[in-house]
Amino acid sequence: MYKVGFVNHLTGDGAVYGQSMKNGTELAVDIINATGGIGGVPVEVIYEDDRLVAADAQTAFLKLVESDKVPVILGSSSSTVSLSICPKAQEKKVVQVSQVSTAPSLKDCGKYFFSVMASDTAQGPEWVKVAEALGVKEAAVMYINNDYGIGVKDTFVAAFEKAGGKLLIVQPFELGAKDFRTEILKVKDTNPKVTFIVDHVPEASIIFKQSAELGFKTQWVTDVSIVAAEVPELAGKEAVEGIIGLRAGSSQTPEYKAFRDAFMKKFNKEPTIWADFAYDAMMLVAKAIEKGGYTSDGIQKALFEVAETYVGPSGAKKFDEYGISQGSYEWMTIKDGQWVLYEK
Known part of the structure; x- marks a missing residue:
């Protein structure tokens, strides 16, 4: 054996x-x-x-x-x-x-x-392609404050700014938290057309749900960790309709x-x-x-x-x-x- x-x-x-x-x-x-x-x-x-x-x-x-x-x-x-x-x-x-x-x-x-x-060194530049497809030169970023979140955030920020993009806010949040209203309102205040988020399913689902409750309307773009069936189940499908996300590989x-x-x-x-x-x-x-x-x-x-x-x-x-x-x-x-x- x-x-x-x-x-x-x-x-x-x-x-x-x-x-x-x-x-x-x-x-x-x-x-x-x-x-x-x-x-x-x-x-x-x-x-x-x-x-x-x-x-x-x-x-x-x-x-x-x-x-x-x-x-x-x-x-x-x-x-x-x-x-x-x-x-x-x-x-x-x-x-x-x-x-x-x-x-x-x-x-x-x-x-x-x-x-x-x-590596995340590939995921960050892929987000830049999404930004280009959406026609945006300004965006907000929210990221989970761990090695993964920091890695994706850093590679995207560098690639986006190199491509001429402007970041309105780069907002961290903590792994395992249950209330993200403070962070959401800080991002909402910058009025971003597009918000890139790197997260895990449990926290992301809460963020999307609480964002909808707070009236924060933005085009969310997620990392590969959030393209999971559990997200609309946990957040409610109305809160996540139209979200764009990266999926690693090809189906x-x-x-x-x-x-x-x-x-x-x-x-x-x-x-x-x-x-x-x-x-x-x-x-x-x-x-x-x-x-x-x-x-x-x-x-x-x-x-x-x-x-x-x-x-x-x-x-x-x-x-x-x-x-x-x-x-x-x-x-x-x-x-x-x-x-x-x-x-x-």
């Missing part, structure tokens, strides 16, 4: 992401084991909950490495949590494959770190459509946010074990090789020198309470 570790937010405010990662991973494992495992050896994933807390993630990591003896760990989703794990992963020489962590500083983690989603490829069919067959629902990235992370690890063997160094070396030609439901996964995948985006919008492709 080949054991693979998994650390993510299975409970708490980040569970919408962690449970989705678990779904995608489980689907990949089902397919791997149904087709003979890895060279005839079945795969088992050991799931640990970090509750979106760095200390819990470190405890889970050490349990997986020291008790379960895994050479590779999938996770976490949060950039802040992944950054808290990576020094230990380097020290213990354990491969860490994050499904969706994207903070630019992750490139400094070391040789045992990989991410299968493109129009043959690989994604095959993944969607398999996901719906197993879970009886549409693929949840980033489940495709979790699926690809597990598949890449399986291919790396098959090629390089069930050791950390073997997996680390083989990941670069197998990713060269791998194309999964979340796209092509070739890694750069830092172990960060390439990526692409599609634009989405909420129409009648559902995320659909935005017609450019």
Whole structure:
């Protein structure tokens, strides 16, 4: 039995992401084991909950490495949590494959770190393309005050100003907060035609709901973390109608459509946010074990090789020198309470 570790937010405010990662991973494992495992050896994933807390993630990591003896760990989703794990992963020489962590500083983690989603250095400039398509030269920014939010905010601010844009306000808010009226009113006072927001589902849903209650009308443009079915469910579809958001990858490829069919067959629902990235992370690890063997160094070396030609439901996964995948985006919008492709 080949054991693979998994650390993510299975409970708490980040569970919408962690449970989705678990779904995608489980689907990949089902397919791997149904087709003979890895060279005839079945795969088992050991799931640990970090509750979106760095200390819990470190405890889970050490349990997986020291008790379960895994050479590779999938996770976490949060950039802040992944950054808290990576020094230990380097020290213990354990491969860490994050499904969706994207903070630019992750490139400094070391040789045992990989991410299968493109860095925020790509997401910020994509927002500039949205601004250009909307014909705006002035905008507001709201961002969650953590490594991920700061990373997206910084890359967008730099790219937007370089393109001649003017920022009316750059407003932070705190992870886990429940009342954002003070921050919303500060942004509302600048009367922005467009407001770019980088956030997590729980906080974003409250911000959209409270903005509608306060009469703040703006064209919201979101990051990849908010394009989730839970947002209109939590905020109310009237509060989010017409929001534009980035979705990492493409839902129009043959690989994604095959993944969607398999996901719906197993879970009886549409693929949840980033489940495709979790699926690809597990598949890449399986291919790396098959090629390089069930050791950390073997997996680390083989990941670069197998990713060269791998194309999964979340796209092509070739890694750069830092172990960060390439990526692409599609634009989405909420129409009648559902995320659909935005017609450019």
